[in-house]
Amino acid sequence: MDPHDKPEPVASAFARQADVSAEMPFRPDAIVIHPDLQEAYSAWESLALRHEQPAQAIWKSLQTVLARIRVDGQWGDSIRQERIPPYFRERYGASNLYCVDLAAFHRGFYTIANRTVILLDIVDHPAYDRWFPGRRSR
Amino acid sequence: MTLLGSPITGATRWVQDGRPSREAKGGISSYPGIDVLGGMALAHPRERIDVTLGTTEIVMSLLQEAGDPVSRNWLLERLRETGHTTSRARLNRALAFCLDLGLAVEGSKGVQWTHTTSPSLLRALSRGKRM
Numbered sequence: 001m002d003p004h005d006k007p008e009p010v011a012s013a014f015a016r017q018a019d020v021s022a023e024m025p026f027r028p029d030a031i032v033i034h035p036d037l038q039e040a041y042s043a044w045e046s047l048a049l050r051h052e053q054p055a056q057a058i059w060k061s062l063q064t065v066l067a068r069i070r071v072d073g074q075w076g077d078s079i080r081q082e083r084i085p086p087y088f089r090e091r092y093g094a095s096n097l098y099c100v101d102l103a104a105f106h107r108g109f110y111t112i113a114n115r116t117v118i119l120l121d122i123v124d125h126p127a128y129d130r131w132f133p134g135r136r137s138r
Numbered sequence: 139m140t141l142l143g144s145p146i147t148g149a150t151r152w153v154q155d156g157r158p159s160r161e162a163k164g165g166i167s168s169y170p171g172i173d174v175l176g177g178m179a180l181a182h183p184r185e186r187i188d189v190t191l192g193t194t195e196i197v198m199s200l201l202q203e204a205g206d207p208v209s210r211n212w213l214l215e216r217l218r219e220t221g222h223t224t225s226r227a228r229l230n231r232a233l234a235f236c237l238d239l240g241l242a243v244e245g246s247k248g249v250q251w252t253h254t255t256s257p258s259l260l261r262a263l264s265r266g267k268r269m
Contacts, residue, residue, distance in 0.1 A: 026245030032266035034258075041267075066269060074207060074245035081205040093256025095205055113254040114240050118262045 025072035028117040034092070037121060044122065054104035061103040062122070069100075069110070073117050076100040076110060085131040092120055187227040189235075196222050197232040198241065198251075207248035 033041050048059030068075045076098030088094045094111040097120075102108055105125040111118050123131075200216050201208070210229060217224055233249060236242040241253040254260070 026243045031269045032262055033269065034262040035265055035267075036258075038267060072246050073243065074247040074250070078207055078247055092258045093254065094259065095254060095256075096250060096252065111259065112243060112250070112252045113256070113259040113263060114252060115243060116263055118259060118266065 026074055026115075027071065028069070028073040028112065029115045031066055031069060031117045031119065033119050034121075036091075037119060040122065041119075054106075057103035058106050058122070061101075061106075062108060065100045065102065065108060066119075069117055073112055074098070076108075083132070087131065088120065094120065187225075187231050189224075189228040189231045193217075193222065193224050193228060194232040194235055196220070197229065198236060201236070201242055201249065201251035205251065207245070207250040209248050213249070 044055055044059055044062075047055035065076075077100070079097040079099055084094065084097045088097055088109065088111070092111065094113075096111055098110050098112070100108045100110070102122065107123055107125075107128050108119065109121045109123070111120055196217065197213060200213055204212075210226070210233070213233075214224070214226060214229055217229070233242070233244070236251075237244055242249055242251045244250075
């Protein structure tokens with residue numbers, strides 16, 4: 001440090017640290033597959049291992065998305081409360097919902113419960129359109 | 139502001155108009171190479187901001203009602219609108235309480251209430267396959 005440089009005020013140094021911590025993304029404790037999705041998830045996995053398309057592309061994109069979610073639990077697009085489909089509220093009791101884009105016009109939905117991310121569903125485009133009719137952008 | 143050096147100790151300090159600078163009075167390290175802050179922090183720990191149970195409950199209910207990720211500024215504004223104006227430090231303390239207990243999370247999109255009592259999600263937490 002150059003002795004002629006004025007030392008940085010401690011208050012601003014603390015403020016800088018606080019800003020950094022505020023920007024830190026939420027890292028979930030774990031990512032869990034909902035038991036209701038387990039069968040479909042295993043089917044996607046087996047199809048992908050047999051190099052069948054588009055399952056392999058969807059599987060690969062899902063793994064990429066999960067890697068991102070591990071670093072930032074809120075990485076997906078947050079679905080606003082009034083737009084959460086009743087399916088997710090009634091079947092899972094989800095109070096928050098996130099959507100991620102997958103390959104071949106598929107989408108994945110997950111919720112954050114306590115400090116854990118729970119993957120709820122992987123749907124194709126027609127199913128997504130039923131839940132979000134006329135919705136062009138989230 | 140000028141930098142003066144001691145011929146005996148070799149220490150230097152910032153001086154303004156012949157007097158120690160404001161930073162020096164406030165305990166900021168104006169003596170390069172000498173760590174005075176660590177000792178000061180131990181001798182004069184900052185007072186811990188306290189918050190009432192009522193404020194914490196209102197913050198929790200605001201987060202639950204919002205459901206979506208919200209900012210701390212949004213919470214401060216809602217508190218003010220509902221006649222429960224509080225300081226940012228107290229809000230931070232109330233949020234730290236919620237975050238430490240796992241009732242809410244704070245991430246890239248803001249603070250969000252995530253505590254659940256849904257049997258389906260609790261079953262997933264206990265039996266779901268972890269990746």
